[in-house]
Amino acid sequence: MRIxxxxxxxxxxxxxxxxxxxxxxxxGREVSGLTLFDMAEPAPLEAxxxxxxxxxxxxxxxxxxxxxxxxxxxxxHLAAVVSAQAEADYALGLxxxxxxxxxVIEACRRLAAPPRVVFTSSxxxxxxxxxxxxxxxxxxxxxNSYGAQKAAAELLLADAxxxxxxxxxxxxxxxxxxxxxxxxxAASSFVSAILREPLLGLETTLPVPDDFRVWVCSPRRAVDxxxxxxxxxxxxxxxxxxxxxxxLSVSVAEMLAALTPEQRARVKREPDATVAGIVxxxxxxxxxxxxxxxxxxxxxxxxxxxxxxxxxxxxATRAERGL
Amino acid sequence: MRIxxxxxxxxxxxxxxxxxxxxxxxxGREVSGLTLFDMAEPAPLEAxxxxxxxxxxxxxxxxxxxxxxxxxxxxxHLAAVVSAQAEADYALGLxxxxxxxxxVIEACRRLAAPPRVVFTSSxxxxxxxxxxxxxxxxxxxxxNSYGAQKAAAELLLADAxxxxxxxxxxxxxxxxxxxxxxxxxAASSFVSAILREPLLGLETTLPVPDDFRVWVCSPRRAVDxxxxxxxxxxxxxxxxxxxxxxxLSVSVAEMLAALTPEQRARVKREPDATVAGIVxxxxxxxxxxxxxxxxxxxxxxxxxxxxxxxxxxxxATRAERGL
Numbered sequence: 130m131r132i133x134x135x136x137x138x139x140x141x142x143x144x145x146x147x148x149x150x151x152x153x154x155x156x157g158r159e160v161s162g163l164t165l166f167d168m169a170e171p172a173p174l175e176a177x178x179x180x181x182x183x184x185x186x187x188x189x190x191x192x193x194x195x196x197x198x199x200x201x202x203x204x205x206h207l208a209a210v211v212s213a214q215a216e217a218d219y220a221l222g223l224x225x226x227x228x229x230x231x232x233v234i235e236a237c238r239r240l241a242a243p244p245r246v247v248f249t250s251s252x253x254x255x256x257x258x259x260x261x262x263x264x265x266x267x268x269x270x271x272x273n274s275y276g277a278q279k280a281a282a283e284l285l286l287a288d289a290x291x292x293x294x295x296x297x298x299x300x301x302x303x304x305x306x307x308x309x310x311x312x313x314x315a316a317s318s319f320v321s322a323i324l325r326e327p328l329l330g331l332e333t334t335l336p337v338p339d340d341f342r343v344w345v346c347s348p349r350r351a352v353d354x355x356x357x358x359x360x361x362x363x364x365x366x367x368x369x370x371x372x373x374x375x376x377l378s379v380s381v382a383e384m385l386a387a388l389t390p391e392q393r394a395r396v397k398r399e400p401d402a403t404v405a406g407i408v409x410x411x412x413x414x415x416x417x418x419x420x421x422x423x424x425x426x427x428x429x430x431x432x433x434x435x436x437x438x439x440x441x442x443x444x445a446t447r448a449e450r451g452l
Numbered sequence: 453m454r455i456x457x458x459x460x461x462x463x464x465x466x467x468x469x470x471x472x473x474x475x476x477x478x479x480g481r482e483v484s485g486l487t488l489f490d491m492a493e494p495a496p497l498e499a500x501x502x503x504x505x506x507x508x509x510x511x512x513x514x515x516x517x518x519x520x521x522x523x524x525x526x527x528x529h530l531a532a533v534v535s536a537q538a539e540a541d542y543a544l545g546l547x548x549x550x551x552x553x554x555x556v557i558e559a560c561r562r563l564a565a566p567p568r569v570v571f572t573s574s575x576x577x578x579x580x581x582x583x584x585x586x587x588x589x590x591x592x593x594x595x596n597s598y599g600a601q602k603a604a605a606e607l608l609l610a611d612a613x614x615x616x617x618x619x620x621x622x623x624x625x626x627x628x629x630x631x632x633x634x635x636x637x638a639a640s641s642f643v644s645a646i647l648r649e650p651l652l653g654l655e656t657t658l659p660v661p662d663d664f665r666v667w668v669c670s671p672r673r674a675v676d677x678x679x680x681x682x683x684x685x686x687x688x689x690x691x692x693x694x695x696x697x698x699x700l701s702v703s704v705a706e707m708l709a710a711l712t713p714e715q716r717a718r719v720k721r722e723p724d725a726t727v728a729g730i731v732x733x734x735x736x737x738x739x740x741x742x743x744x745x746x747x748x749x750x751x752x753x754x755x756x757x758x759x760x761x762x763x764x765x766x767x768a769t770r771a772e773r774g775l
Contacts, residue, residue, distance in 0.1 A: 266590075
């Protein structure tokens with residue numbers, strides 16, 4: 130199977146690529162080639178199959194045609210403008226998150242056989258906030274442009290699936306923690322930062338109260354879900370191609386309890402109404418029954434998430450940041 | 453208040469314009485001007501206010517800027533590619549139903565004051581089929597491209613409303629009966645035809661069984677709803693700008709009972725799996741509690757709907773079709 134990762138130079142894209150390189154197969158099928166596509170050319174990757182690395186814009190039809198050549202069996206579509214950035218730059222969010230997905234549909238429908246498309250939608254496509262425990266058929270009423278663009282893109286991918294142009298699975302990812310590297314422009318950046326920065330010996334700020342709850346998953350589990358979504362039988366999905374995966378509902382206090390007292394002291398309370406307003410609108414919990422039935426593995430606890438960061442990403446993050 | 457009707461040359465657009473011309477005001481405010489915009493220049497309209505008639509494409513930014521000039525208080529956005537046509541021509545449906553709505557957002561956000569935008573979404577944006585009685589928070593899982601494009605456009609309009617670019621109300625119209633004129637490319641065209649054609653003395657075909665149920669409204673009630681949506685206070689809507697109006701759930705047999713036996717004999721049973729497949733996926737009923745609370749008038753019965761067609765549209769339809 131030939132696989133393309135759009136956003137293949139990003140955090141999750143690199144982890145997905147590394148998993149494919151390490152395993153050499155996906156869902157019982159050998160990976161015969163991988164294309165990594167991002168705005169800047171993705172870094173080289175050692176793999177038991179050929180790896181192409183391409184730079185381009187996800188809304189550029191010619192660039193996408195090179196990234197998704199004839200014979201592509203699966204497209205992992207991670208290319209996106211994140212939440213706070215899409216809120217700050219409306220046109221950019223629309224262009225990448227909505228028009229970019231339409232361009233992916235156009236590229237896929239030109240292939241002889243409809244490819245699997247795994248799309249990363251988001252918890253931010255829902256409303257409900259702190260009080261929510263959303264069922265699988267919850268309506269998406271996003272309180273931010275990123276979520277609205279993701280929900281609209283889901284509808285267009287589901288329709289393209291129904292028409293046989295492609296075969297989509299949209300995973301509404303929780304907030305992924307612990308993100309390696311530096312703080313980014315996602316409104317949820319603090320959720321990783323309150324663990325990562327103290328673990329690096331650095332101070333950070335907490336913009337929400339300690340009892341604030343967040344729906345999270347680890348990078349490893351996110352890659353598990355993307356992998357499962359790439360390999361799964363989509364027949365049971367019917368028209369509804371959206372999956373609320375079984376993440377973990379956790380409070381800030383529960384996250385901070387995974388740190389030592391000395392590490393915890395590096396987290397400074399600095400309430401931020403803007404960040405609390407965006408992230409506070411996202412639901413803090415989902416039942417995720419359908420995803421469990423469909424074989425998506427549930428998220429383990431905060432202690433495991435922190436241990437995985439230490440094992441997988443601490444050294445690289447130190448090196449990247451010159452610490 | 454200056455009002456623009458996009459799709460102002462179409463069936464509902466003309467009726468909405470005629471209502472405004474007859475009343476001269478809307479929601480207690482005087483209408484100071486009306487712009488009718490459609491692909492072909494709309495027909496002249498006698499009115500107590502200036503009426504501009506413009507031809508243009510809804511995806512053409514320059515044409516839309518002329519149609520929605522500074523000072524526009526409300527835009528009634530009816531411009532659309534209908535269901536069977538959007539199913540047959542995917543690119544055309546995307547262009548008009550999705551990109552056209554994005555162009556409307558762009559035109560509206562350039563105004564000094566955000567205008568009310570009344571968007572005609574559709575029962576076709578839902579799934580559920582014959583067994584459904586959908587609550588107000590039902591998830592939109594459309595089984596057709598038209599419905600997917602309408603649902604995606606709703607999300608983008610809701611987001612633009614939240615951002616203060618405009619102030620949208622999306623009305624998910626039931627199948628409107630009795631449509632005047634000729635059969636059209638909507639998959640639901642037969643629902644009007646089985647009343648209209650026999651009333652004109654003509655034969656027609658019924659592609660579904662007699663116990664097939666449809667969610668309908670009359671043209672008069674549709675115009676009532678568009679009018680109410682133009683004038684209403686949108687503060688109670690919050691983030692959810694979509695309204696399921698209180699239509700009528702009616703079976704084909706109940707519709708045909710409004711005809712004389714002689715008229716009924718002009719309806720020939722000719723099952724059509726394609727039409728039944730599209731319309732059969734649309735829900736046959738909604739609770740519509742929220743719309744009732746918000747002051748949207750409920751639909752009256754089939755006998756009233758037929759009487760209104762005879763009073764409002766029979767003569768014009770005869771003339772148009774040379775009968």
